[in-house]
Amino acid sequence: LTSGIILNSAQQSPSEARLELVERLLGCEAPEPCAQAAVEWLAHHTRTRASACLAAMPEHPQRLSVLASHGPARAQWAGLELDDTAHPLAQVLGCHQPGWFPAGCGQPTLPLGQEGFFAVPLGRQASARVGLLLAALPGPELPADVAWLACCLGAQLSRLYESRLLQRLQALSSEFESRLQAVTTELAEQNERLRRQALQLEQACAARSQFLANVSHELRTPLNAMLGYTRMLLQGVSGELNPSQHRSVDRIDSNGRHLLQLINDILDITRIEAGRMPLHLGRFPLPALLREVLAELEPLIARSRLVVSVALAPGLPRLYSDRQKIKRIIINLLSNALKFTPQGSVRVCAEYHPAPGSFTVSVEDTGIGIRPEDQERIFEDFQQVDSSPTRAYGGTGLGLSISRRLAHMLEGRLTLHSAPGQGSTFTLHLPRRMRRP
Amino acid sequence: MTDTPAGDTQPLILVVDDYPDAREMYADYLELCGYRVAQAGNGAEALEQVHALRPDVILMDMSLPIMDGWEATRRLKADERTRAIPVVALTGHPPESQGQSAGCDAYVLKPCLPEELTEQVQRVLGQRRAAG
Numbered sequence: 145l146t147s148g149i150i151l152n153s154a155q156q157s158p159s160e161a162r163l164e165l166v167e168r169l170l171g172c173e174a175p176e177p178c179a180q181a182a183v184e185w186l187a188h189h190t191r192t193r194a195s196a197c198l199a200a201m202p203e204h205p206q207r208l209s210v211l212a213s214h215g216p217a218r219a220q221w222a223g224l225e226l227d228d229t230a231h232p233l234a235q236v237l238g239c240h241q242p243g244w245f246p247a248g249c250g251q252p253t254l255p256l257g258q259e260g261f262f263a264v265p266l267g268r269q270a271s272a273r274v275g276l277l278l279a280a281l282p283g284p285e286l287p288a289d290v291a292w293l294a295c296c297l298g299a300q301l302s303r304l305y306e307s308r309l310l311q312r313l314q315a316l317s318s319e320f321e322s323r324l325q326a327v328t329t330e331l332a333e334q335n336e337r338l339r340r341q342a343l344q345l346e347q348a349c350a351a352r353s354q355f356l357a358n359v360s361h362e363l364r365t366p367l368n369a370m371l372g373y374t375r376m377l378l379q380g381v382s383g384e385l386n387p388s389q390h391r392s393v394d395r396i397d398s399n400g401r402h403l404l405q406l407i408n409d410i411l412d413i414t415r416i417e418a419g420r421m422p423l424h425l426g427r428f429p430l431p432a433l434l435r436e437v438l439a440e441l442e443p444l445i446a447r448s449r450l451v452v453s454v455a456l457a458p459g460l461p462r463l464y465s466d467r468q469k470i471k472r473i474i475i476n477l478l479s480n481a482l483k484f485t486p487q488g489s490v491r492v493c494a495e496y497h498p499a500p501g502s503f504t505v506s507v508e509d510t511g512i513g514i515r516p517e518d519q520e521r522i523f524e525d526f527q528q529v530d531s532s533p534t535r536a537y538g539g540t541g542l543g544l545s546i547s548r549r550l551a552h553m554l555e556g557r558l559t560l561h562s563a564p565g566q567g568s569t570f571t572l573h574l575p576r577r578m579r580r581p
Numbered sequence: 582m583t584d585t586p587a588g589d590t591q592p593l594i595l596v597v598d599d600y601p602d603a604r605e606m607y608a609d610y611l612e613l614c615g616y617r618v619a620q621a622g623n624g625a626e627a628l629e630q631v632h633a634l635r636p637d638v639i640l641m642d643m644s645l646p647i648m649d650g651w652e653a654t655r656r657l658k659a660d661e662r663t664r665a666i667p668v669v670a671l672t673g674h675p676p677e678s679q680g681q682s683a684g685c686d687a688y689v690l691k692p693c694l695p696e697e698l699t700e701q702v703q704r705v706l707g708q709r710r711a712a713g
Contacts, residue, residue: 361673365603365692368692369600369603372606372610373606375695376609376610376613381609381610
């Protein structure tokens with residue numbers, strides 16, 4: 145490299161000229177005036193005939209564009225895409241060394257005119273991508289002043305680039321913060337709304353179940369007197385009834401009991417839904433419970449003329465659960481089986497499956513069966529396959545829906561396998577030991 | 582129908598219920614079964630009747646106006662003069678703990694047919710005879 149001949153038009157000493165530039169650069173708060181000062185200084189103090197300063201801005205970190213130029217430079221130059229590694233200027237950036245471009249080479253991809261020029265990377269090695277200084281010179285020797293200028297300009301552009309980056313980062317960060325704040329506020333408001341709604345729902349729900357509990361008490365009180373007097377009439381307390389009177393009073397009695405059963409079932413569903421059905425947990429053997437169920441349903445079994453059998457797997461362990469509720473579910477399943485089986489048999493099976501630690505109690509009948517499309521519906525409130533008021537089978541239509549709810553309360557479930565004409569199998573699945581609620 | 586209790590002084594049953602039709606129904610049935618019957622419409626009346634008549638058994642509905650059945654029973658059981666008289670509670674829900682029981686001797690879940698109630702009365706009287 146040559147030391148170069150300095151053209152000092154302002155009659156300054158070389159060191160004064162350099163000092164003046166440094167002061168000017170340090171006074172600049174934006175890259176463009178920096179670049180402008182640099183190209184002007186080159187024009188005044190070196191033999192550079194034309195020059196251009198290319199730099200990346202934080203807004204477009206992947207593109208070098210012309211910040212300032214002097215002499216016959218292409219002002220409309222499109223800029224250099226940094227990922228365009230085949231571009232001759234990008235190659236200069238890549239090797240961090242000044243590169244000489246002889247006159248007439250590579251037009252029009254280069255921003256300077258017809259003359260040969262140097263491309264000098266700006267900035268420290270780590271941030272060498274900040275920019276390039278192009279200086280059109282008479283020969284392939286880089287003057288010391290140009291090298292020095294590139295060094296100063298690079299340092300200043302790096303500083304401005306970084307501070308602009310920082311500003312941008314701060315702006316983004318504060319924008320992010322305010323958005324976060326807005327989202328957090330919105331979220332807190334939503335939470336509050338939801339909390340209030342949940343509270344209102346809970347209150348409405350509690351009010352509803354209290355209302356229903358009151359209603360069923362109010363309904364049962366007069367019904368109790370009706371059933372009591374009806375029973376006394378049937379017992380002949382007021383004298384023997386003739387057969388026709390007896391038949392009529394008998395119907396009052398059976399309809400009254402049906403109504404009472406409905407009211408009781410509705411009250412139970414209300415209690416379960418409101419979480420007010422108490423659990424009475426204890427340890428007990430299943431076989432004795434099944435014997436009790438059969439004993440209680442003995443009149444129904446006898447009337448049905450079906451073959452009712454019980455199959456107990458050997459060595460059943462004891463259960464830890466709510467005995468009364470399990471009994472109620474099995475009574476419901478068995479009385480349904482008896483009701484919907486015109487002929488054949490009903491089989492109750494109890495098994496224990498050690499691997500999951502669960503019991504199954506299934507009630508299998510040879511009855512009318514249930515079509516697949518009705519199989520989910522029958523677990524809903526007030527549903528039988530035939531829900532018409534004149535349906536052939538009695539009952540409240542709440543038995544299975546209560547049983548399924550009770551099974552859930554006991555951490556178990558109720559499943560059904562059936563096909564029309566093939567009978568039905570209802571299975572109660574229960575954990576051997578309930579986790580306490 | 583149940584057997585008529587023997588003897589000249591048949592047991593006296595106090596029926597406490599605020600719903601007249603139910604109260605009279607139970608009273609009618611108990612009389613039919615041969616018992617003597619007195620009636621009260623609330624807990625305060627019941628206490629007066631107990632002190633005046635010394636019944637052999639009290640049938641007490643638990644939800645009553647003025648003074649409920651739980652409170653009336655608690656007072657009867659706290660009083661030495663009336664402590665020994667059996668109280669059969671008529672209630673929609675069985676008590677869930679001892680603390681709530683107020684010292685009742687038996688519970689009958691409402692709704693309850695007259696013959697079921699009469700069976701409870703007989704059972705309690707039988708226990709009382711056996712005890713002393």
